[in-house]
Amino acid sequence: MDFSISHICSVLIILIAGVAHCLEITSQGPTSIEKASSESVKLDCQFSLAPEDSGPLDIEWSLLASDNQKEDKVVILYSGDRAYEDYYPAVKGRAHFNSADPKNGDASINLTGLKSSDTGTYQCKVKKAPGIRSRKMLLTVMVRPSKPRCSADGPTLEGTDVVLRCTSSEGTNPLQYTWEKTSDNKLLPASAVLDPVGGTMNVRNASTSSSGTYRCTAKNHVGMEECILQLGITPPPNTAGIIAGAIIAVLLALIIIAIILFCCCRARNRKKYEKEISYEIREDVPPPKSRVSTARSFTSVGSQRSSLGSMSPSNLHEYALKPQYDKIPSVEEYERPPSHAPLPPPVASKMAGPNLSRMGAIAVMIPAQNRDGSIV
Template sequence: MFEKAQGEKVTLPCTFVLSEEDEGPLDIEWVLIPADNQKKEQIIIMYAVDRIYNHYYAAMTGRMQFTNPDPRSGDGSLDILNLKSADTGTYQCKVKKAPGVQSQKIQLTVLVKPARTKCSIEGSQEIGNDIILKCASQEGSPLLSYDWRRVAGTQELPATSVLNKNTGELLLKNASQDYSGTYSCVASNRVGTDECFVELNVTPPINTAGIIAGAIVGTLLGLFLLAFLVFCCCKKHREKKYEKEVHHDIREDVPPPKSRSSTARSYIGSNRSSLGSMSPSNMEGYTKTPYSQVPSEDFERTTGQNPNFAPSKGKKLFEAVCPLGNSEYSVMR
């Protein structure tokens, strides 16, 4: 049984000794036996009638050859170059020279080295916390094993650490600042190794109370600022609305009505001026008309029928304009 790493070279041995009784032609044949017994054997390379035939198996074209260019010397070993994981399987060498026949089976396992190994940290890197260092390879044949160590100093892991070689996890319990430093993880299997590094920095706990208080204060300030902006916007909106209402309510000024007393005064003044201008010399054109006195009951009845007429004020006004007495003249309005 052979175990090789992917990309390497392997030589599968096949030596033989011919007998004097063997008189027929020499045939050397290499075949790949499938894992499924229902399938036929696959010829890889063959030597017959002093010629080499290596075009039977396309998956290995250009990657296989006889170790000895002249297999008749008793060495029919096979070289396989640049191994791949798909090359894993059972190979058989057959040597024929009539009447003798010899065969030999060889198990080949192609393993993949660990590769693309990554290191990471899980958990808060604060004093007193449990921290997990993780290590995992993206490639590699099983069984993979992981090992952690510190790069600087004694390279010894902390006393509280717990290592799981199968999963690659390193648990650091109740971490302290002394745990800070560079750690290395080595992933390995039977054919190779791969390594990654991670930097651990254990720090004092963060003052969460101060952060929370700051967040609360900041939130309150933000709410206050928002409320102030809303208040300013509402105030501005009300001012604009009030200006529009005042603008629409402006009307043309109307002069106030004259009072009845001022009207009466003007009327009295005008009549006095007209009466005062009458003299014996300029009254000749006027005709004397006897004055008919209105019965008091008729006057009272007439004024009573008009609710808007004030008898006392009207009488005074009439007497002021035209005093009756014994005058023979009357002024008709």
């Protein structure tokens, strides 16, 4: 019985001594790290060896897959006293061992130029037969907030609700937005309602005292940015005056248009009238009497009177029977409209030549005259 107990104790001592002297990971740092993009990070993995660990040393860093159906990605490897750093194309040229000789107990690596895609769980596995140990670390790469854009929605009129917005286009959540007033008494309006997640501040029933300079700050665990907004609350406009001014302006425009149209129509009618008058033939005005024609008429009368003196009574009788077309037209005939046909000249009464001679009449032949006054 005593032999059995002593045998068991010696076995336990041997086992404890063997465990105490085998390969161990000695790093005590945090297993969760948050870093900003474009920064660098050191993933710590220190280890110690025991005399029993006589096999070849292998160090492997891998990015564990979030889905169990997917395969883990080897990031960097040390084997056969040589480092292999180009296993994972996503971190090619950015992953390096912290020590030039990792077999001295430093399996830590450095990642530079961090990207949001570098976020994940990294595992450091150290193998030196018969010992195998590993350590996992969660790396979260966060994007700093970009410079936010400040704006005011809607009309900034007194008595209305004014919404101030602050938004960053980039930045890893959770993003927090804060508003503060930097002018006057530096107190936010009493009616202001803040939304730290959405980045809005609603100023209800805004007054002129709400005017001033406001600053919005967007921040997360790795950085912060801010923007400035100048808010001016103005009194509401005089709506009645605006409507009256608009009506007056419309009426003036209509009056001007009416005057222009009237002038254009009048000028057009005048031009049309003048054109018609220029082509109209006025036939109601008698032509002027020609002095030359009058003189010629007297000469013709004298010559014809002399010729009549040589006529015999028989010839005179025949002449009296002829229509008197050579009668000088009267003024009424000149003024008669051209549309009326000229009346035939009166026919001389049939009188015998001997009767005319007995009565002492002298036959006179009156020359004919055209309408223009010339003797025919």
